[in-house]
Amino acid sequence: MTMRRLAIMIDGAFFLKRLKNVDPNVPWNEPSQVANLIFRHALRHTNQRIGTKNRTPIFCDFELYRIFFYDCPPIEKKMHLPISKRSIDFAKSDIAKFRLNLHKELLKKRKVALRLGHLIETATWKLKFEAQTKLLRKEVTWEQLTDDDFSLDVIQKGIDMRLGIDVASLAYKNAVDQIIMIVGDSDFVPAAKLARREGIDVVIDPLGYGLHDHLYEHTDGVRDLSYKAKKQTPSEPEQFADELPQNVDNGNQPNMQKSFWRRRNQRKGHRPHDSQK
Template sequence: MRTAILVDGGFYRRRAQSRLGEKTAEERADELNKYCRRHLYHHGKQVANLYRIFYYDCLPMDKKVYHPLLQRQIDFSQSDLRTWMYAFIEQLKKKRKFAIRLGKLADEQAQFLLREDITRKLCRSALQVTDLKEQDFLLDVSQKGVDMKIGLDIASLAYKQQVDQIVLISGDSDFVPAAKLARREGIDFILDPLYNPIKPDLFEHIDGLRTCDPHFNPNWSEKESTE
């Protein structure tokens, strides 16, 4: 069975950072490569051959954005994230069977917003404006082109019958139309949400749900695994 693995990069990076901790660009690239290839195995036995791993992401912006609390411009061209991301993408390019698909950020609309939980606290007077801290804000900037590239690749793989199975690592429901198309073409479509909750009605649009590492499960612990 030929398997293509599609990775929503922004989703994977956030989930991995949260559940597996901070890592260098090289370590995270090695981690992702090994994780994707685990989808080719079941109970220690290889059941599929890798066609290609498609990685979708956006490089960080290099513009300045005004921070309302600090009351100054933040220069993202000098950020640690930008340096890390460029190194990370370069590491992925060196990996066998990896195809990099880069979209763009809508950085002209980028702005700092209060986190949702902080806004709720302010509204019920549990927090005062004078209590706000820098970490209470998040940068709001959307991606352009990533979802479209994922959808186009799914359609191309399905119509050309290049693979028998598609594994999509994502927590987004925007993939549903493409998944339905792939299934109509006879493709086995597997979703890997890395234990991120998904809507119950999404199950009718996929052939299976699988996450290969229990560390992504917020309810899993090392203690439980050894008992």
Template sequence: MSKTAILVDGGFYRKRAAFLWGEHSPEDTADGLIRYCYKHLTEHHTKHDLYRIFYYDCPPISKKMYHPLLGKTVDLGQKPQFKWMNDFLSELKQKRKVALRLGVLDDASSVYTLNYDTVKKLCSGSMTRADLTEANFIPTIVQKGVDMKIGIDIASLAYKKQVDQIVLIAGDSDFVPAAKLARREGIDVVLDPLEQSIKENLFEHIDGKRSCGNPYKGQSSENMAAYKA
């Protein structure tokens, strides 16, 4: 049986999962992620053995940031998202065969910015400054070290011949150099963009593209026993 490693770009997964399947509690989100990854182990009539799930993300920051609309600083450590993210990472730490690869958030350059839909509406004239609310702003915080950790793990898995297949759940092309290296070492590289379209030229750097559908449908508490063992 071929051995598969599943690498998850956490920031990408969390945003796409919320968009596709709605918001969930930290525990349900962690369970949904594990169920989703296990779906990749059945491919047509082929069964794969899980080597490990590598999850890449950053812990939240508790920085106080100036909000341009409110005209005051906002303590991110007191926001519900701060507790949610900490609880979510704590849940993942308890999952079997899950390795957390945590980077850091660059709090030195973090600022509040308008979200994309708001910018479009302002530019089109369908919204004015008087219509802006706190919900139109998002904290823009850059991740540091995550892409490098993904690349290093792909190279390590390939050179050490630890797996036969790598499934990468990600949405951009930053992985291309590492994916090319893995393919040269004979690894089957599958990209899962979570039902998002990808650039046509990316297909020459992967061996396949596959998304696995809603992990919250048709699941029972009995089914989760295997993932928590």
């Protein structure tokens, strides 16, 4: 019997927006730390609770097949701000530099595949929701708006297609038994439906985000490993960091993990059931 194989598929833009829900202590502008967090969070899914025995949680190891990270290169053109008309070069912005360096860091990671789409060049300025609310409440006038009340509206292209192709490849080659999708919108429903029809267990990690009903309908479950969810479910504590990478390399034999607390007691030199005698 071989160990079950697992693929992780991450919507990069969604993950970065929910970064503080994954680990509030990781700064958003440090590419190496964010790349390490992405890899570390994906590895946490390789050890899953599958049930209980004698009121003791039982965990099962999955072999990591690959981590797929879907994103787009940052916009690098020059534009004029909507109010002041001042020219701005997005290629020199901190966000663009961070995104490019993050992609470089991810390329160095073990078992990480970077899939890049593209941004539509016809990006436009969009009034922020907070500014719209103030205008409707007549708290401000149009003349009082500033450049900070607008955000650049960019649209990603090619992400859904690349994810769908990868899912189809995994499904038709029987490469994995389970796919974890870290996504937040229903654009990925067709890919999830295809995987399920081919017998793959599809699980969503929403990072604490409210999912669309279609994602619940067309997936096999939700496994939220966000910081908020972890605080609310102490019965499934995070595994020791030095135990997580054991399933990265191929060739591991199947292993049903003991409970977290039993492993901890064994490390401290306690017998598992001394308290029950």
